Amino acid sequence: MSNRWIPVLVGASALVIASVTSGCGSSKSNRIASVFSATGDITARVNEYRSALGEPNNGSTSGPLTSGRREINWDGVPDDKASPNFLPGDFFRPRGALFTAPGGTGVQVSADSANPASAAPRFGNLNAAYASSFTTFSAERLFSPIDSNVVDMTFTVPGTSTPAVVRGFGAVYTDVDVGSASFEYFDKDGVSLGRFTIPANNNGLSFLGVSFPTAVVARVRIVYGNQALGPDESATVDVAVMDDFIFGEPQAIGP
Numbered sequence: 001m002s003n004r005w006i007p008v009l010v011g012a013s014a015l016v017i018a019s020v021t022s023g024c025g026s027s028k029s030n031r032i033a034s035v036f037s038a039t040g041d042i043t044a045r046v047n048e049y050r051s052a053l054g055e056p057n058n059g060s061t062s063g064p065l066t067s068g069r070r071e072i073n074w075d076g077v078p079d080d081k082a083s084p085n086f087l088p089g090d091f092f093r094p095r096g097a098l099f100t101a102p103g104g105t106g107v108q109v110s111a112d113s114a115n116p117a118s119a120a121p122r123f124g125n126l127n128a129a130y131a132s133s134f135t136t137f138s139a140e141r142l143f144s145p146i147d148s149n150v151v152d153m154t155f156t157v158p159g160t161s162t163p164a165v166v167r168g169f170g171a172v173y174t175d176v177d178v179g180s181a182s183f184e185y186f187d188k189d190g191v192s193l194g195r196f197t198i199p200a201n202n203n204g205l206s207f208l209g210v211s212f213p214t215a216v217v218a219r220v221r222i223v224y225g226n227q228a229l230g231p232d233e234s235a236t237v238d239v240a241v242m243d244d245f246i247f248g249e250p251q252a253i254g255p
Helices: 043-053
Strands: 006-010 032-039 069-072 097-100 106-109 143-146 150-155 168-176 182-186 192-197 201-211 219-223 241-248
Touching (some): 032 043, 043 069, 043 168, 201 241
Parallel strands (some): 006 032
Antiparallel strands (some): 069 241, 097 150, 106 143, 150 219, 168 241, 182 219
């Protein structure tokens, strides 16, 4: 038996969901996915999403924990792991997050202005225009795949290699232009729980977060615009990068 997730929108931006999840849900309320969406001044919506996933922010505390959430704002990444260097895909394993860039050479965190000899901030080393078109939610590093516009984020029990699931995932985008950026959520069996389009906001911030009633998300496919970083933007070329990540406390996958 398959059950369609019913989206409940929290915020003004309209989103589209077309998803089916497998299994036997016992009630309609158990099949509700809450969607938090905003552009521009996104702080209030981000805070609502944090509250929905739970308190506290567990940081890099060893898991599993029974409540709360994890966050990544990239700003604590050291210079030698920032652009032009690649971030190891398991750098944030202590928070239960692993990253790969399908079809690309890896992921990078942008340089900061405290070390301009390393690289220009906000990926200005890849294209000088990006330093002005990309803004930040929490200053000042940003995150992106390189030679790809896709990142797969998978979850583990923090600090371990044990596969895990979370109640939800949300993140801040900067400079989404044509609505080609999206999140698609997958369960432990690789079944899609839904693909959600990020609201566009040229040269500004966008936020999207989705929460589920229970911890079911094992992987998120994150699409960054329609091109990898490098080219100038145009009516048909949209490059976008990301700031803060917020996700539920990773829980070990049960039998």
